[in-house]
Amino acid sequence: MTTYGRGLRGLSLAAAATITVALALVFFYAPLDTDQGFIQKIFYIHVPLAITALCGFVFGGVLGAMYLRTGDRKWDIRSYVAIHMALIFGVGTLLTGTIWAKASWGHWWVWSDPTLTSFLIVMLLFATYQPLRFSIEDPERQSRYASVFAVVAGAFVPLNFIAVRAAQQYVHPRVLTLTGGNLPGSMRLTFLVSLVGIALLYTTLWKYEMAAKSTRMQVRALRRALLGEDSVVPLKRSAAPS
Amino acid sequence: MRTVMTVLRKDLLLELRGFETLPAMILFAIVTFVIFHFGLNRDTIDGQLAAGVLTVTLLFAAMLGINRLFVAEREQGGFDAFLLAPVDRSALLVAKATALFLFLVVLEVIAVPAFGLLLLGPSLGHALPGLIAVLALGDVALAVIGTLVSAIAVQTRARDLIGPIIGLPLLLPALIGMARGAGPLLAAHGSSSPPGRWVAILALYDVVFALLSYAVFDFLLED
Numbered sequence: 531m532t533t534y535g536r537g538l539r540g541l542s543l544a545a546a547a548t549i550t551v552a553l554a555l556v557f558f559y560a561p562l563d564t565d566q567g568f569i570q571k572i573f574y575i576h577v578p579l580a581i582t583a584l585c586g587f588v589f590g591g592v593l594g595a596m597y598l599r600t601g602d603r604k605w606d607i608r609s610y611v612a613i614h615m616a617l618i619f620g621v622g623t624l625l626t627g628t629i630w631a632k633a634s635w636g637h638w639w640v641w642s643d644p645t646l647t648s649f650l651i652v653m654l655l656f657a658t659y660q661p662l663r664f665s666i667e668d669p670e671r672q673s674r675y676a677s678v679f680a681v682v683a684g685a686f687v688p689l690n691f692i693a694v695r696a697a698q699q700y701v702h703p704r705v706l707t708l709t710g711g712n713l714p715g716s717m718r719l720t721f722l723v724s725l726v727g728i729a730l731l732y733t734t735l736w737k738y739e740m741a742a743k744s745t746r747m748q749v750r751a752l753r754r755a756l757l758g759e760d761s762v763v764p765l766k767r768s769a770a771p772s
Numbered sequence: 773m774r775t776v777m778t779v780l781r782k783d784l785l786l787e788l789r790g791f792e793t794l795p796a797m798i799l800f801a802i803v804t805f806v807i808f809h810f811g812l813n814r815d816t817i818d819g820q821l822a823a824g825v826l827t828v829t830l831l832f833a834a835m836l837g838i839n840r841l842f843v844a845e846r847e848q849g850g851f852d853a854f855l856l857a858p859v860d861r862s863a864l865l866v867a868k869a870t871a872l873f874l875f876l877v878v879l880e881v882i883a884v885p886a887f888g889l890l891l892l893g894p895s896l897g898h899a900l901p902g903l904i905a906v907l908a909l910g911d912v913a914l915a916v917i918g919t920l921v922s923a924i925a926v927q928t929r930a931r932d933l934i935g936p937i938i939g940l941p942l943l944l945p946a947l948i949g950m951a952r953g954a955g956p957l958l959a960a961h962g963s964s965s966p967p968g969r970w971v972a973i974l975a976l977y978d979v980v981f982a983l984l985s986y987a988v989f990d991f992l993l994e995d
Contacts, residue, residue: 598988598991651941651944652941654941655938655941655942658934658937658938658941661930661933661934661937662924662928662934662938665928665929665930665933665934666927666928666929667929671927674991674992674994675924675927675928675992677991678924678988678991678992679924679938681984681987681988682920682942682984682985682988683942685980685984686942689945689976689977689980690944690945692945692973692976693944693945693948693949693973693977694945694948696969696970696973697948697952
């Protein structure tokens with residue numbers, strides 16, 4: 531029996547503290563961008579959200595592969611929660627991305643930015659994860675098919691980025707790139723702290739949902755053992771494993 | 773290998789005797805060309821626009837075949853029979869992907885000349901060798917990913933809906949490769965060889981997804 535609640539309090543506090551520090555750095559320490567001014571600061575939220583969401587999708591694929599290897603349902607639940615959280619972070623990425631695009635390029639959507647475009651395609655693919663699960667009734671088959679989907683879609687993430695990046699003839703001039711050395715030290719520090727903060731937030735939320743799910747399952751199992759089969763309300767058909 | 777040939781022969785025979793899927797795919801493609809003529813209000817198109825119309829039409833026509841691919845197995849107990857037989861399960865993937873690839877080739881043998889006749893401005897002749905290369909590589913991606921998606925979707929309650937919504941995003945990089953690879957070929961006075969970058973990306977996509985499908989396909993049959 532895994533107890534997902536262990537260390538959750540410390541992790542939550544660490545996530546809250548890091549995000550507070552990151553926000554303080556964003557507003558009081560990082561210099562204003564000379565080209566874009568204040569709106570550029572959304573970069574410190576947008577890019578960490580995007581990186582965390584993509585890592586979450588790949589993480590879900592790895593956990594799905596673990597389910598296929600072992601056949602143990604806990605891996606499927608972990609994979610589900612990882613993708614579920616990554617989807618939420620992904621919606622945040624798209625929202626902050628469009629706000630940034632509107633502010634700096636004057637349009638809500640810009641096709642010439644390959645990263646935003648590939649992210650949209652990845653989101654469109656992963657948006658089908660829940661409908662796929664929901665339309666398979668048998669729980670064992672649901673877990674197996676969802677894991678196959680998670681593995682394939684997880685591998686699709688890097689490939690898709692290669693293809694879309696190659697499709698842009700000229701990359702829109704980007705103010706900040708992750709690999710480029712044009713990020714001043716103070717901005718890089720702020721960015722890294724934000725990245726750690728968002729990643730900690732993802733981990734905390736993942737553990738919270740896992741703790742909630744496993745507690746609910748244990749309660750159901752105990753009720754069934756103590757009070758008999760009738761005391762447990764049958765589960766409704768659901769996309770979530772439980 | 774013998775299993776692959778047997779299943780493939782069964783699928784091709786079924787199609788030859790029943791004429792269920794292929795004629796529908798071909799008709800769909802030709803009707804779509806007519807729809808594009810009216811939708812775009814253009815008598816002839818060329819360049820990237822032509823490549824886009826051609827590849828999008830082929831993609832959607834392929835979707836029809838993908839939806840039907842495993843329906844007979846599901847409805848008439850072919851899956852159970854296949855699982856009972858002492859054969860390698862990946863053989864079903866290879867056979868189905870080959871069948872789908874052959875369907876797509878037949879579709880294109882008819883649809884591409886029809887496209888040249890109905891919509892394409894520049895003549896098809898000089899573009900043909902390059903176009904065949906790009907379409908063949910694209911067909912491998914369509915066949916492999918289509919088979920995988922079809923095998924997932926056929927076991928769901930809403931299979932006609934689940935197939936396209938999973939399949940289309942997964943096929944997007946292949947579509948980009950086909951459309952951008954074919955674009956320069958279909959331009960007026962265009963080049964006769966496709967851009968190497970797109971051929972390379974399509975080939976990479978084919979190889980990765982072929983390996984990936986081979987690795988996960990067994991799990992879709994376990995019952």
